[in-house]
Amino acid sequence: MRWRPLTEFRDERIGKIARLRTAVRRGILVPPTVWARAASLQAVTADQVSPPSAFGPPWIVRSAAPDEDGAEGTAAGRYESVEVMEPGAFQAAVSTVADSMRDALGEGASVFVQPLLRPEAGGVAFFDGFFYERSESPGGNRAITAGEARGDVERADLVRGEPWSNWLRRVGAAFEADTREGGAALDIEYVRTGDSYTLLQARPARFSVRRNPILSLANHREILGDHPSPWVTSALVQAGRGALEEFARIDPEIQRWNGQYAEACAGRAWLSFSFFFRLMDHWGLPRTFVTDGVGGESGGPEDARPLLGRMLRKSPRLIRLQLQNRRTIRRIPEALAGFDERLKSARTLPEWFDATAFGLDLALRTNFAINGAWTGIARVRGALRIRGRARVVTEEMMAAYEGLAEEEPQQREGALDAWLRRFGHRGPLESDPMQPRFRELRDVLLADLLSRERVDAAPSLPEAKTGFLFRIDQIREQFRDDLMRRWETLRTGVLGAAEEAVRAGLLESASDAFLLDGASMKTPELWREAVREARERRIVEARFDPPLTARRDAIEEAERLATEGSEVDAGAAPPELRGIGVGTGIVRGRVHRASDLTSFLGWLSAHPRAEHPVILVVPALEPSWSVVFGRIAGAITEIGGELSHASILLRESGTPAIVNCHHASRTLEDGDEVELDANSGRVRRIGGSHLGPSGAKSEHPSRAPLT
Incomplete structure (x- = not known):
């Protein structure tokens, strides 16, 4: 009987060995491998089965059944793998592995042999093309796969320039066909010595990777404040899903990622840097396009560099994206008119919530287009050292307010009313409809103005820049001003519908509406309870000072440590x-x-x-x-x-x-x-009773319950 080299394997039904051959063809390091059909091994006597002469001992003898690591499931652990430390035990090991596959479904069951490696570490990883879960333990990975060792579990995503990420990206590309169908992840077993990785096996995993994305408050904290309303947080997460369709329209591959623009965590809406970093990697663009655009920290020098080969391959799509951005910008008046119609038709709180999500979707789509154009133009201005800026509506608003102090005190009230007619729809943290507008803060503004000494006229604003390279500044701020004018209408509408809910006994006060979220819209009878729970939750969340950028698991753990009390009796049972x-x-x-x-x-x-x-x-x-x-x-x-x-x-x-x-x-x-x-x-x-199988009281009623 002859052990055959991996290069002679041609049976795609036996995925376990076929994928090793694919890896070799793609330049991925795998252990030396030989194989034979299980049927041929069962047909010969033990003394006819000799160890491979090319390597070993020690060896590991492994199964490769047709129903193992296939499209319908992994059959993980069903068949035998045997470590062989000396030649005298080799024949018995082969028989054990071959016999374990006698009842395997399908044809072509095989046995393959590899050297038993002695690496620095072994591990298992699940990988979906960008996110991964990884567990390593010293030595090989048998203890992990057998459930005998926990290992250190890391959940993260690809990092530019990191050896592990570079290797994982290559493995993912080699088996992309396995994961594309059905959106499966890869289940990868490997060993590592230093920064050198050896693939032991790869197979489809019929479940999703548990993602731990990099999240950033970025500009959300700036425009929404530290603790925005549940209303706007929920609507922003909902709107973000639709906004990503703009990218998928240009590059359908993006739709398969099942990514999110924003995620709710610790009572805030966080921008998913992981999604946008993946997008930049996919298109070959610097990741700093993201961090420069919205704030936050980049990972390292590799993030500032384009991936030139990929960027050139994607250039047709990038050109289409810029053309789409220009169309979106030209259609801003039409899009705002559509939002007006949505606002006119809203009557109930669920309809006003949908209108909020619609408006945020419009804002995200439009700002993606504007920022896409602005980033390129800003870089051109920087490269050409063109200084200055356009005069924008926000600057005019603040300059006009400062000008009110130039009036005589008895004239300031009338001047303020004129200012409010022009800018009263704006306000602090104005992107959150829970926050009052300047028009509602008239008394506060008037008290401020009346308390100020009269000032001389301020010098005129510097001459504004004009032309193509500065027009985008004006478009961006004018869009925001137009949107906030409609946001005031939305806030008024929400409060009006909330008054109806108060009269119907569904809410205690109109302002409680902003403590509701999208999930509660379908159950008006539970709104009072939802508001009560939201108030309690916000008290706890307010104790937490979140980081600007971190992974989701780290944010949740930091919040837990910041908000957990220390009143648990050390002698009692743990609270959970x-x-x-x-x-x-x-x-x-x-x-x-x-x-x-x-x-x-x-x-x-x-x-x-x-x-x-x-x-x-x-x-x-x-x-x-x-x-x-x-x-x-x-x-x-x-x-x-x-x-x-x-x-x-x-x-x-x-x-x-x-x-x-x-x-x-x-x-x-x-x-x-x-x-x-x-x-x-x-x-x-749940509760404090301890019931046995028959329903009788437990023998241990004094044990402190888990709460």
Whole structure:
């Protein structure tokens, strides 16, 4: 029997080996690999199976079944892999692996052999083309995939010039066809020594990567303040999804990313730098186009450089984008007229919320176009050292207000009213319709003016710049002024509809409307409760001074540390159990503890119609447990990692779970009602009773409940 080299493999049905061959052809380092059909190995005697002479010992003998790592699922951990330390154990290892595939679905099952590497670290990563999850442990990656070691889990996205990101980008490009269909991620196993990476295997992962984007308050903090209303935060996130259609219209590939312009976190609307960095990388443009345009910090010198080859390939689309920007700018009056019609038709609070999202969508689309043109023009002005600026409406507004102090005190009230007729629709933090306009702040402004000494006339404004290179400044500020004029109409409309809601008993006061968000619009009967919860939440959120730019996980953790009290009794049970969230979702159910699959199957048979959703609590999970995933609402394990085989299967099945949740079996009891939050990795007991399987009171009523 002959072991055949990887270059001779041609069977695309066996994805596990076929992808290694693809990697080699794309210049990606993989271990030396030889293979043979499992059927041929089973047909010969043990003494006819010799170790490969090209490498080893030690070796690792691995399975490659037709239903393994395929389009329908990974079959993670179903078949054997055996480490072989000495030649005398080789034949038995091959037999074990080949025999494990006797019942494999399909034809062509194969066994392949590689040298057992001794790297600095081994790991597993999930990668969707930009975002990744990675877990590494010293040495190889067997402990991670077997769920025996947690490893350090990193969630991030690609960084320009970083060895890991460069390698991951190459792997993603090699297997783009696997991930494009159905939007799957890649499940990658690798080893690392220094900055050198070796691919062990890559396969489609039938779930989404849990993203941890770089978020920035950027100019949102400037225009909305530190703590904007839930109304505008929710509407901005909703509007951002539509605004990205402008980019997808030029480059349909962008639609597949499922990206977001903004995300709500800690009571604020954050700009997703990760999305825009990905966009810049995709088009070959400097990432500093983003940070220069809206504020925030770039990552390093590589971010300031264009990717010339990619930019040249994308130049037709970039030219189309500029033409589209020009059309958008020319159609500003038409777009504003459309917004006027939307405002005229709004009557109820849900309609006014939709109008808010519509207006923000208009603002985002238009500002994308204006800023796209402005960035290029600003760079031209800088390169040519052309100084000065155009006279814009905002500058005129502030200069006119300062001019009111030139009037005699008895004339200032009339002068203020004239100023308000022109600029009363503007105001502090004016992009948030919760904030009052200058017209509503008349008494405050008048008190300010009457308290001031008369001043001499200010020198005239410097001569304004004109011409093509400065026209864009005027367009940008005039659009904002026109939009804010309509924003005042919107604010008035929201408050008018809110007064109707007050008369109907749905709200306590009209201003409460701005504490509602998009999710609450469909349930008016719950508006009072939603407002109460929003008030409580905003008190907590106000204690948090957020960073300007950070990853989402870091923002959430910083908020938790800033707002958590320190009143928990150290001797009491912890307020909640924490582990590693697998998948997404929040579920509630009753705990059932099990030590093995057989006993749990017996329990399911005896309880075919469980009264409550079942939350399975076990010391650990391995792949065989997947047969019951469809019958449980969620799972909690005491050990294991989110990148283990069982965790992969949980994610594929869509079952929310928390792994590496220490002491879960001892802390939770059968019948406890719990809330499992797979997004945050937290388990919370609901209520204080401890019920056994029969409904009787627990033996431990004095234990402090999880709250």
